[in-house]
Amino acid sequence: MHLSTERGMQRRNYSQLTFQHLSIDEKSFRKGHHYITVLSHPQSGCVLDVEEDRTKESTKTLLNKSLTPDQLEKVSTISMDMWKPYIATAQETLPNASIVHDRFHLVKYLNEAIDQVRRREVKQHQDLKHSRYALLKNPENLTERQRIHFDAIADANYEVSKARQVRENFRELFSAGNLFARLLFNRWATDATRRKIKEIDKVVDMFNRHVSGVVNALLTNLNNAMAERLNGKIQELKTVGKGYRTFANFRSAILFFHGGLNLYPH
Known part of the structure; x- marks a missing residue:
């Protein structure tokens, strides 16, 4: 699953995606306030990538590894809740994006x-x-x-x-x-x-x-409805897998099933 996911991420054709609108949301990972941050693309209904934790640093890392500088400039709206690290990171990293609270x-x-x-x-x-x-x-x-x-x-x-x-x-x-x-x-x-x-x-x-x-x-009437549906699907993964011991395993499972990736070997 790790190999298939990485192969799919390398093959992903970002030129076919438009990044005018993005959604960012949190999801519990383990007990004790352990979270991951999920960046999704509402138009395609896919998870772009996930990052461990929901701090300003992890959110910035997630955005920078998921989109090129040119793509970051083209984002016009991003929907999220009122979590301060998300807001601060969006203001710094997405210069042309308006924040839309879900x-x-x-x-x-x-x-x-x-x-x-x-x-x-x-x-x-x-x-x-x-x-x-x-x-x-x-x-x-x-x-x-x-x-x-x-x-x-x-x-x-x-x-x-x-x-x-x-x-x-x-x-x-x-x-x-x-x-x-x-x-x-x-x-x-x-x-x-x-x-x-x-x-x-x-x-x-x-x-x-x-x-x-x-x-x-x-x-705008934009919202995190697609992100919430993905959140529910991620919860199903946790339930079926009876939890994930490592973030790497959890990330691969999320992207394998909900990343919209081309996973098959040539």
């Missing part, structure tokens, strides 16, 4: 805030017990039972139902058109902070600190 992760931060509010309020309101999925699911995915449960919570006017409305208002920004994305975001942030929910305020503050990447997500 929609999936943005909504995830709001979902985490909603759940924190729920756990705080459930101590005083017993009817919030077993309401996690009713509150976190998208409205269109609720079962009839969950919909009834949520309607009861909404009628009670708890903070958690207000926090959920903040999330729904944010999701609507992606379908509101991009002409006034910055203005719409500012209005959303103002409305969210007026509700005076401390968990939501923290998320709004974080979004404001990374406002350009958030607004770019609204403007």
